[in-house]
Each structure stands twice: as C-alpha cells, then as structure tokens.
Amino acid sequence: MLFKQQVLLRQKLFVLGSLAVGSLLYIVARVGSLDRLQPTCPIEGQFGDQEQIMLRALQYKRGLAHDLRKGNATKEQIRLHNMVQQLPQAIIIGVRKGGTRALLEMLNLHPAVVKASQEIHFFDNDENYAKGIEWYRKKMPFSYPYQITIEKSPAYFITEEVPERIYKMNSSIKLLIIVREPTTRAISDYTQVLEGKERKNKTYYKFEKLAIDPTTCEVNTKYKAVRTSIYTKHLERWLKYFPIEQFHIVDGDRLITEPLPELQLVEKFLNLPPRISQYNLYFNATRGFYCLRFNIVFNKCLAGSKGRIHPEVDPLVVNKLHKFFHPFNQKFYQITGRSFSWPYK
Ligand code: A3P
Numbered sequence: 001m002l003f004k005q006q007v008l009l010r011q012k013l014f015v016l017g018s019l020a021v022g023s024l025l026y027i028v029a030r031v032g033s034l035d036r037l038q039p040t041c042p043i044e045g046q047f048g049d050q051e052q053i054m055l056r057a058l059q060y061k062r063g064l065a066h067d068l069r070k071g072n073a074t075k076e077q078i079r080l081h082n083m084v085q086q087l088p089q090a091i092i093i094g095v096r097k098g099g100t101r102a103l104l105e106m107l108n109l110h111p112a113v114v115k116a117s118q119e120i121h122f123f124d125n126d127e128n129y130a131k132g133i134e135w136y137r138k139k140m141p142f143s144y145p146y147q148i149t150i151e152k153s154p155a156y157f158i159t160e161e162v163p164e165r166i167y168k169m170n171s172s173i174k175l176l177i178i179v180r181e182p183t184t185r186a187i188s189d190y191t192q193v194l195e196g197k198e199r200k201n202k203t204y205y206k207f208e209k210l211a212i213d214p215t216t217c218e219v220n221t222k223y224k225a226v227r228t229s230i231y232t233k234h235l236e237r238w239l240k241y242f243p244i245e246q247f248h249i250v251d252g253d254r255l256i257t258e259p260l261p262e263l264q265l266v267e268k269f270l271n272l273p274p275r276i277s278q279y280n281l282y283f284n285a286t287r288g289f290y291c292l293r294f295n296i297v298f299n300k301c302l303a304g305s306k307g308r309i310h311p312e313v314d315p316l317v318v319n320k321l322h323k324f325f326h327p328f329n330q331k332f333y334q335i336t337g338r339s340f341s342w343p344y345k
Contacts, residue, residue, distance in 0.1 A: 083142040087133070088116070088149045090174040090270055091166065093238075094157025096228060097188040098178040099252035101306055104152045105292060106255075106263055109280045112272055114143040116151035123166055124159040133169060148270065150176075157234050158227070167241040174270060175242060180252035181342045182229035182329065183321040186211065187310045189225040195308065208317045219324040229325060232332040239335070249338045259290050319345060 092100050108115040122128045122136045140149050156162045157177065166173060180188070190207045197204040213220040220226060227233075238247070248269040255262045263276045284291045284301055291301035326344035333339040 085140040086149045088151045090150045092152035092176045094154040096154035099255045100152045100154045109276050119153045123162040124155040163238045163241040175247045178250040178252045182325040186225040186229045191308050230328045232328045249336045
C-alpha cells in the first residue's frame with residue numbers, strides 16, 4: 001500500500017517536473033522568436049549604419065512626427081531625435097484634379113517619405129514668395145535627415161514664374177506630374193468650381209457653354225479648365241529650366257484603378273527602396289476608391305471632395321474636346337516618353 005502511494009507520488013512529481021521544464025523551454029523559445037519577430041527596418045541596407053535610427057523613424061512616424069507637426073513636441077524631443085525641417089527634395093507640381101492629393105497621401109505610406117500636409121503655394125503666390133525660403137522651410141514637417149520631404153501645389157504647373165523660382169531653390173529637384181485624360185480632367189476641374197458656386201448659392205454656366213466658344217463653335221482656349229489640360233504647353237515652359245529626366249509622369253487614371261504599380265514607378269524614380277505594398281492599399285466599395293492602410297489600426301480614405309460625381313456632358317462636346325487635345329497629347333507623349341491611350345474622336 002505504502003509502496004503504491006510512493007509510486008503515485010513519484011509519477012505526480014514527474015508530471016509536474018516535466019510541465020515546469022516544458023514551460024521554461026517554451027518561454028525561452030518564445031523570447032527568442034520574439035526577438036526575431038522585431039520589425040526589420042523597411043528601408044534596411046539603403047542608408048548604411050543609420051539603420052537603428054531608421055527603425056525608430058518607422059515607430060515614430062505616426063507618433064512623434066505627428067506631434068511635432070502639431071506643435072505638441074518639445075524642443076528636447078526634436079533635438080533628441082535629430083529631426084529637421086527640410087526643403088522638399090521632390091514636388092508634385094500638378095496637375096490640378098489629376099489625383100495630386102491621392103498621390104501625395106499614398107507616397108506618404110513610404111517610411112522614408114514625409115509630406116507637407118497643406119498646399120504651401122510658395123512659388124506661385126508672390127506674397128508668399130516674398131517671405132523668403134526660410135518661411136517656406138518652416139512650413140515643412142519635421143523629418144529625419146535621411147527622409148525626403150514632398151509637397152504638392154498643383155498651381156505650380158500652370159504658373160508662369162514657378163519653374164525659374166524652383167530652379168533657383170534646387171536645380172536638381174525631382175518633379176512629379178500626375179495627369180488624367182485631358183477632357184475628364186477639365187470636367188473634374190469644372191465640377192469642383194461648380195460645387196463651390198453651389199455652396200454659395202450661386203448659379204453657374206453649363207460646362208458646354210464654357211468649353212465651347214459660342215461665336216466660333218470651336219473649343220474655347222480661354223477657358224482655364226481647357227488650358228490646364230493642354231499639358232504639353234505647360235511642360236514646355238518647365239523644360240526651359242529642367243531636363244526631362246527630372247520629371248516623372250504619373251498616370252492619374254491608373255492611380256485610381258490600380259495604384260500600386262504607379263506608386264512603384266514613383267519609388268523607383270525617387271530612388272527609394274520599394275516599401276509600399278498591396279497591404280497598404282485596399283479597395284473601399286462604398287467610396288469607390290482605394291483607401292490607405294498604414295497599419296493594423298490606422299487606415300483612411302481621402303475626403304469626400306475627392307471623387308465627385310461629374311455632370312453629364314453633351315457627347316458632341318466631349319468628342320470635340322478629344323479631337324482638340326489630340327495633337328497636344330501626341331506631343332506630350334513624345335516629349336515625356338510616356339504614352340496614354342487617350343481617346344481622339
Ligand atoms: P474627381 O473628383 O474628378 O473624381 P486632386 O487631388 O488633384 O484634386 O485630384 C482629385 C481626383 O483624384 C479625383 O477626381 C479622383 O478621381 C482622384 N483620385 C485618385 N485616387 C483617388 C483615391 N484613392 N480616392 C479619391 N480620389 C482619388
């Protein structure tokens with residue numbers, strides 16, 4: 001009897017001991033694997049021995065950098081994290097309604113990119129320009145020195161003085177232009193203005209009336225929405241200052257339907273390691289557009305003012321515009337080396 005009890009006790013002790021050893025082994029293995037599970041720096045290898053800082057950058061990008069921009073961070077934090085306000089190394093210069101906001105927000109998914117949230121209008125606005133380059137720099141977000149700052153002001157593309165002014169700041173800056181099929185872009189431009197008028201309870205002309213000159217029945221080239229869509233005319237002014245290699249053309253229509261490949265081309269142009277992935281972009285059926293996923297908790301869609309419903313436009317006017325833009329488009333394809341199958345009849 002006593003012997004039987006001793007055997008049972010020994011068996012119990014053996015089971016308990018095994019459990020204790022097993023748990024210990026599990027904890028050791030888990031801690032080891034946790035180590036391995038630490039996020040690897042997404043821009044690893046690109047910037048030599050700064051990897052440690054870059055990993056921190058990722059962790060802070062949505063935290064500290066956000067506070068800094070909002071003015072909540074202390075000077076000590078800025079000094080400690082070596083953050084600076086840098087002039088942009090790349091600018092989205094246009095075009096209005098091409099998808100400039102979507103492009104900026106999507107590029108900002110990249111850990112090495114920091115965006116200026118507001119349109120600064122430094123180079124196209126004489127009053128702002130007169131405030132000087134330090135005023136402009138102070139408008140930029142805080143960033144780590146290895147990150148690149150990007151701003152977007154679509155008015156730059158069509159404003160006469162801007163190319164020379166940007167050239168004076170940085171003659172080797174990278175310039176991004178996002179374009180859409182020119183007639184669609186013009187209608188989108190009109191829709192934005194129309195909405196503004198409606199908000200103020202004002203009436204406005206129909207698109208057809210503005211786009212077609214009633215005396216000649218030809219396309220009205222004085223109408224700004226039409227002029228902005230003659231991409232080649234504006235680009236030619238820029239080419240007096242910058243070689244074509246400094247420009248990258250983004251297909252705004254493709255950015256709507258298939259954003260990732262367009263963003264990958266931009267990453268390449270900016271010499272950034274490819275870090276934006278399909279995970280970062282998800283289609284939101286309610287919005288009818290791709291939205292942005294930064295991480296498991298933080299995602300966002302663009303504001304409702306992006307992706308408006310366009311008014312119906314007389315197909316004859318649409319055709320007339322297609323034909324009108326065609327020779328300009330051909331020239332644009334030729335200069336930029338990027339062709340689009342924009343309609344021409
Ligand atoms: P529409 O409102 O005509 O549809 P911008 O930012 O230059 O003003 O461009 C606005 C356009 O961005 C919108 O034009 C919309 O089609 C386009 N766009 C591209 N990607 C988008 C996205 N993911 N969400 C919302 N709009 C997007």
